[in-house]
Amino acid sequence: MAAATAALYTHYTQERTRTVNSPIPSDFWAGPEVLRAMAQYLREPIFVLDVNQHNDAHVQRYYYSDYTLPIGDVHETGCGGAMDDTTAKTMLGHYARLHVMPVFLVLKRHEGHFYGVNHGEIATKWQAEGDLAFTQENCVNHSWYPDVVAHIEYSQGLLAQVDFLNDDETTNTIIIGAMERRARLDVVHDRLNLGRMDRDPYDIAILDGVLKAEADKLHALAGTGGGSAHPTGTIVAPDGDSARRNPISAQGKVARSTLERILDAINADPELVSDRAKLRHLKEENLSAIKVWLRRGHTQPRQPQFHGGTDDFLPLMTWLVMHRTALHDLLQFVPYPELIAKFLPREMLLRWGDLELYDLQIATMRQLVNHEEVPIPAKEYCRSWVAACTTEDGSTRDRQLAKDPQRWLRLRGLYTAAPMCSCPPGVTEDCWRVLHTLPHVVWAWSVTPWGTYPRTQLGSIYQVHPAVQQAC
Known part of the structure; x- marks a missing residue:
């Protein structure tokens, strides 16, 4: 479990830097969990119009709420999914009456694609209503600018006199003019007996400050060290x-x-x-x-x-x-x-895998020799080991010395953070060799959860990911 969690974290780290126009296999396209995370980031719900090839649409809604863990900690988590048509129609009616334009995406499954929705002028106007600062900064050139400003000034003094739960035209008119769009969204939730959603934005800079430490903890628990030889x-x-x-x-x-x-x-x-x-x-x-x-x-x-x-x-x-x-x-x-x-003939494939493993083992030893944190006894051990198993340009004898499990155990005794590059228990030699060819022959390897994992951890990847086991 620890290795799988660390692999998933490594994958998410990679995805944070991926550009939106990078091609990736369809297996890794956005799913419900991504939409829930998007709602958390936006701090409001996302509505998805699921459209089939006959142009029939049904609604999905993604949002977030607080969840209390058994230990008492409060954790914010994404929620949501498909809605029945009646509930969706009722909810969107409340949004429309308070001039709250939700975030919409259109999903066309037969095209395998999400589309954004541009609402044009009406979205800008509804955003401006109730928000004088936004209106004055961004909407001066719109024809409706004076009407919106007058509506805001008229409604401000009347807001204290209305009951927010009354869904009538007079109340809605005052709320639209006196409350910003995000506050009106809270009123919609109150009227529907739904919990209000926290509106405080995430500070991404804070996340950047703690991600490295969290990554180190996860890799330490998984025994991976977080580095790559x-x-x-x-x-x-x-x-x-x-x-x-x-x-x-x-x-x-x-x-x-x-x-x-x-x-x-x-x-x-x-x-x-x-x-x-x-x-x-x-x-x-x-x-x-x-x-x-x-x-x-x-x-x-x-x-x-x-x-x-x-x-x-x-x-x-x-x-x-x-x-x-x-x-x-x-x-x-x-x-x-x-x-x-x-x-490839089986014999050639296994020989190739054996040589890939040998390259990895030699590279690992040489990196440890040059690493500042490695103790001198461990460096000297690696230096003599490399010299012993590079005398015949990767011959069978050289490869046997490089993969000797007892030598890797002894290295771990000299330096506890050293990678273990010998065949793990329960993995056959043939499978171990084939495993070291996969990063080169699997087209989608780099975008899998284990794609950026150190190759010194292929054994851990194999043990926790059935898909890798099947590929071998």
């Missing part, structure tokens, strides 16, 4: 630009369900004839992308020739497994890296 950032191409995926042709596009069936097929032989045809198209997309990648200067002496045929694929991959910087760059360029791994 092998960063998972973008691999940089030789020209200095991040590798971009090759464009996909019209025939190379595939639905997620189809791709899943292809990847799950035994011996890469899908049952459906249509899937077999699609598989041929996807393989052609990858082979074409490899040719483009090679033409961009990714060739070296003694590198096997590749003319675009399937017979050229395995010799090239055999060479790339031994030149993993180039392999990583290629996998960031082809449109379907998962299929690259799918069609």
Whole structure:
């Protein structure tokens, strides 16, 4: 649980810096939990018009309220969901009569997309009513400006004489002119016997000040340390630009369900004839992308020739497994890296995973040698260990020394914060090797909850995430 919580926190940290126009897989599109969080941030409800392909709409409402934990602490939490049509009509009628324009989103499920709603002039006018400062600062050039100012001045002296719960035209007119929009929203809730929602805004600067400390606590509980001995950032191409995926042709596009069936097929032989045809198209997309990648200067002496045929694929991959910087760059360029791994012989896939693990272990030891906080005995131990397991350029003997679990336990005894890069109990050697290829072959890895996790924690990720277990 601690590792899963730390992974989720790491994912949220990543999402705080993601731009709104960044493409992400549909699995990670906004859901109800995101809408509830948006309501908390806005400090008022959000209404979603759920529209189907026949243009029929139903209403969802998302808001927040205080929840008392068993230990007595009060916690604000997001709430909400679908409303029946009668309740929605009644509620929105109350909003309209007090000139409270709620925040609306339109969800078109058949398009897989949310749309914002621009209410135009009426939203500006309703915002101005009851708020003299806003009106004078922002609305002087509107034709209705003098009427709104006069309405505010007229209503201010009458507000104390009305009962807010009376839903009649006279009362509503005075409330509209004398109370700001957010205060009128509270009156709507009073009339509907709903709890008022706290309107104090969040101070994001305060959050920024404590996030680092909270992250350190979560990683300490999970035993992850919060650091990375092998960063998972973008691999940089030789020209200095991040590798971009090759464009996909019209025939190379595939639905997620189809791709899943292809990847799950035994011996890469899908049952459906249509899937077999699609598989041929996807393989052609990858082979074409490899040719483009090679033409961009990714060739070296003694590198096997590749003319675009399937017979050229395995010799090239055999060479790339031994030149993993180039392999990583290629996998960031082809449109379907998962299929690259799918069609590798098992022996080659396991060898590749073993070498990825070896690279990670050597990088971890070298980082510990250069880390200021690591005790000198631990540094000397790592220095001699690296020297012992790099004598034969990653040979079988070198890899056996690098992954020796007893040596990793001894390192942990010398430095308690040291990562554990040996195979965890309960994980097979083959699965452990395949696991270390996943960050390179899973297209969506970087946007998963474990995407920015240190790769030294792949064992913890495997143990708490069934999706990762299934992928292995």
